[in-house]
Each structure stands twice: as C-alpha cells, then as structure tokens.
Amino acid sequence: MSAYMSGFGNEFESEALPGALPRGQNSPQRCPFGLYAEQLSGSAFTAPQGSNRRSWLYRIRPSVLHARNFRAAELPLWETAPCRTTTAHPIDQMRWGPTPLPDGAVTFIEGVRIMTTAGDADARIGMAAGVYVATRSMADTYFYNADGEILIAPEQGALIFDTEFGRIDAGPGEICVLPRGVKFRVSLKDGPARGYLCENYGAPFVLPSRGVIGANGLANARDFLTPVAAFEDSQRPSVMMVKWGGRFYVCDTPSSPLDVVAWHGNYAPYKYDLSLFCPVGALLFDHPDPSIFCVLTSPSAQAGVGDVDFVIFPPRWQVAEHTFRPPWFHMNVMSEFMGLIFGAYDAKPSGFVPGGVSLHNAMLPHGPDAAAFEIAIHAELAPAKLENTLAFMFESRLSQHPTDFALTHESRQADYAACWDGLPDRFERQRP
Numbered sequence: 169m170s171a172y173m174s175g176f177g178n179e180f181e182s183e184a185l186p187g188a189l190p191r192g193q194n195s196p197q198r199c200p201f202g203l204y205a206e207q208l209s210g211s212a213f214t215a216p217q218g219s220n221r222r223s224w225l226y227r228i229r230p231s232v233l234h235a236r237n238f239r240a241a242e243l244p245l246w247e248t249a250p251c252r253t254t255t256a257h258p259i260d261q262m263r264w265g266p267t268p269l270p271d272g273a274v275t276f277i278e279g280v281r282i283m284t285t286a287g288d289a290d291a292r293i294g295m296a297a298g299v300y301v302a303t304r305s306m307a308d309t310y311f312y313n314a315d316g317e318i319l320i321a322p323e324q325g326a327l328i329f330d331t332e333f334g335r336i337d338a339g340p341g342e343i344c345v346l347p348r349g350v351k352f353r354v355s356l357k358d359g360p361a362r363g364y365l366c367e368n369y370g371a372p373f374v375l376p377s378r379g380v381i382g383a384n385g386l387a388n389a390r391d392f393l394t395p396v397a398a399f400e401d402s403q404r405p406s407v408m409m410v411k412w413g414g415r416f417y418v419c420d421t422p423s424s425p426l427d428v429v430a431w432h433g434n435y436a437p438y439k440y441d442l443s444l445f446c447p448v449g450a451l452l453f454d455h456p457d458p459s460i461f462c463v464l465t466s467p468s469a470q471a472g473v474g475d476v477d478f479v480i481f482p483p484r485w486q487v488a489e490h491t492f493r494p495p496w497f498h499m500n501v502m503s504e505f506m507g508l509i510f511g512a513y514d515a516k517p518s519g520f521v522p523g524g525v526s527l528h529n530a531m532l533p534h535g536p537d538a539a540a541f542e543i544a545i546h547a548e549l550a551p552a553k554l555e556n557t558l559a560f561m562f563e564s565r566l567s568q569h570p571t572d573f574a575l576t577h578e579s580r581q582a583d584y585a586a587c588w589d590g591l592p593d594r595f596e597r598q599r600p
C-alpha cells in the first residue's frame with residue numbers, strides 16, 4: 169500500500185520516522201538521527217516565486233556517495249533531441265500498432281523506446297515521446313534523469329515507483345510524473361507492463377490556467393497525489409544509472425540511494441487518476457479546441473504556448489446540436505503525438521488501438537477517417553455518452569522528429585494515410 173498527500177506544487181512535508189524532519193530550519197548543525205541534509209533544486213535559485221521549486225531531503229547518506237565515478241552505458245532506443253533519423257522517410261501522417269512485449273527480461277528503463285524528439289535537451293527546450301515495455305522489475309538498480317522530468321501513462325500493467333520521496337503506484341488510467349533529478353526504481357505490480365512516456369526537457373509541468381472557466385474544473389489540484397516519505401536502509405551494493413546530456417552512465421553505489429527518511433518542499437513526484445479530470449465542453453453547438461482537455465502544460469517562454477501540453481480525451485457526454493461531433497479536419501502549427509490507453513477514439517474507429525501511436529506533425533492535415541466522417545454526418549444528434557475511451561495527446565509547439573525505431577517499427581502502418589481515401593467529393597455542383 170502506498171500513502172499519499174494531496175495537492176499540486178504544495179509545500180509538502182513528510183517524515184518516515186517521527187522527529188526526523190528538522191523544525192524551523194533547513195540545515196541544522198546536526199540533523200536528527202544523524203541524517204544528512206541535502207537540497208534538490210528543480211528550478212534556478214533565483215526563479216520567480218511562482219515557479220521556484222526545491223525540496224530538502226534528510227538522508228542516511230548524501231547523494232555524492234551514490235552518484236560518482238561514472239562509466240559510460242548504452243540505452244540506444246532512448247534517443248534525445250536533437251536527433252535526426254538516418255532512415256529516409258517522407259514527412260507524413262504516421263501511425264503505429266502496439267509495440268509487442270519482449271520475450272526476454274527487460275526492465276522499465278531498458279524498455280523505453282523513444283519514437284519522437286523535439287527541441288534540444290541541452291537547451292532545456294522540448295521533449296521526447298514514446299512507449300515503454302517491461303517484463304521484469306529493476307533489482308538493485310536505480311535511475312535518475314538529468315535531462316528532464318518523465319510523465320508515464322501506463323496502458324497495460326501497474327507499476328510501482330520507489331522514489332527518494334516515497335512510493336507511487338500507478339496503473340492504466342493514471343499518470344505518474346518523476347521530476348528531473350529524482351532517483352527511483354520501477355517494479356512490476358501485476359505482470360508485464362506497457363505504456364507511454366513523455367520526457368520533458370523544459371519547464372516542469374503545471375496546471376494550465378483556466379481563464380474564464382474559473383477556479384475549478386479540468387484537473388483539480390487536490391486530486392494530485394505525492395507520496396509520503398519512505399526509505400530503504402539497505403547496505404546491498406547496487407547500480408546507479410543516470411541520463412545526462414542524451415547519454416547514459418552507471419556507477420556502483422554501496423547502498424540504496426532511496427535513503428531519504430524525511431523531506432519537505434514543493435519539488436516531488438506525483439500521480440493523478442485521469443478519471444478525476446472534470447471535462448468542460450460544448451453545451452449547445454460546435455466542437456471547441458482540444459485545449460479544453462489540457463491536464464498539464466510545460467510552459468514555454470511564449471505566453472500561453474506550451475513546449476508540451478498533455479491533453480486527454482476522456483469519457484464524456486456529447487450534446488451539441490446540429491454539429492459534427494468528432495474532431496474536425498484541421499492543420500495545426502503544433503505537433504500532435506497521440507496514444508490510446510483504452511477503448512476506441514471517435515475520430516478513428518479502427519486502426520488506432522490501445523498501445524498504438526499516431527503522429528500528426530506540425531502543419532500536416534488530418535482529421536476523422538472516412539468511416540468516422542460517414543458515421544458522424546448521419547448520426548442522430550441525441551445526447552450520447554462517449555464511453556470506454558481514453559486517448560491522450562502530447563502536443564508541442566515544436567516539430568516532433570520520428571526516430572529510427574519509429575520509422576522501422578514492425579507495427580508501423582505504412583498505409584495509414586489511406587484511412588482518408590474513402591472521403592468522397594460531396595460537392596453538390598447542381599443543387600437539386
């Protein structure tokens with residue numbers, strides 16, 4: 169069982185041993201229980217108050233004893249921006265079936281398969297998106313990512329994230345966000361696992377501002393959960409793996425780095441149950457832009473524009489009158505990476521399946537396939553509930569470049585663009 173505190177970006181505090189958290193100061197001459205005090209800064213010291221993120225960790229050993237004397241390591245399928253493929257490809261609308269689970273033993277970290285990258289990790293701009301597959305738990309191996317935070321959306325199989333801040337359980341329909349620099353280990357809870365991930369190199373995800381929607385609705389802060397402190401006091405020699413500058417490194421560590429007995433601050437991992445998202449939508453006619461379904465955004469320097477927006481398409485009522493209800497045809501300056509967690513997506517009744525991915529890059533036209541269009545223009549427009557559906561989008565103001573893995577993927581649907589073949593010329597040249 170995992171225990172959590174609720175809220176988004178709060179000043180949390182938690183201690184696994186009563187009295188382990190220093191009172192009234194961050195850095196006492198001697199910390200309770202002989203712990204070491206260590207600050208983890210997720211923003212520049214000087215970042216404005218609203219975006220300043222840091223936590224104080226009270227740990228058995230300082231992190232320098234867990235992460236030094238690195239050797240190079242390889243995880244070739246975890247690509248980092250800027251990354252240009254060596255596989256020639258036309259720029260096109262693209263879609264993939266699910267990535268099969270591997271036969272052998274693969275951990276979460278080994279199972280990351282990046283499919284698109286955007287921006288430049290060193291410049292702390294942009295993102296990478298892809299899938300993960302995992303058939304075994306990480307044993308005595310820990311990981312942290314210096315290049316960005318990671319948003320994980322399981323599609324199959326629940327995961328257990330043991331982190332420096334405590335334990336997070338997340339299964340299909342939930343997301344987990346692990347901030348840059350937070351050390352963790354991932355275990356399988358109920359068998360092989362698969363899902364989606366977004367590595368965000370830029371500003372940490374925040375709740376989007378709601379504008380005229382007001383103070384409530386969409387993702388509500390109180391539904392985000394951050395774990396209570398929990399620590400491992402293990403002397404077992406382990407391996408620490410780090411992603412830094414698009415490369416991977418390992419070192420030996422004499423004990424578990426998850427040795428934080430108490431912590432306080434506003435920089436911590438969290439989870440969120442997507443079924444708690446409170447959608448707002450069309451109440452009379454037309455179909456608003458999908459930004460109304462934005463769960464989290466990583467703001468760019470350009471006001472109101474995200475480096476990455478995490479958007480969902482949840483079960484919901486559709487009531488709009490005299491309206492084409494599925495997504496309309498469109499061209500978008502932003503790039504759209506989509507996945508399906510369960511069910512079916514109204515714009516693509518077949519071909520886009522759970523575990524699959526679609527990529528509609530910046531300014532590439534797309535929209536409902538021929539079958540969805542035909543259904544929608546003849547649908548009886550009574551109120552109807554869209555059930556059994558949970559699609560999502562990682563939408564970026566930057567173009568997303570497909571990786572070699574994506575382009576040569578065995579389940580790439582080479583004929584995807586044919587899904588629009590059946591759209592007839594319906595122009596009534598001679599009106600009756």
Ligand SMILES: O=C(O)Cc1cc(O)ccc1O
Pocket residue numbers: 455457458494495496498500504515528534535561
């Ligand atoms: O392309 C998609 O399916 C995602 C999407 C949905 C929608 O309702 C409006 C715009 C949009 O990009």
Ligand SMILES: [Fe+2]
Pocket residue numbers: 498500504528534
């Ligand atoms: Fe779209």
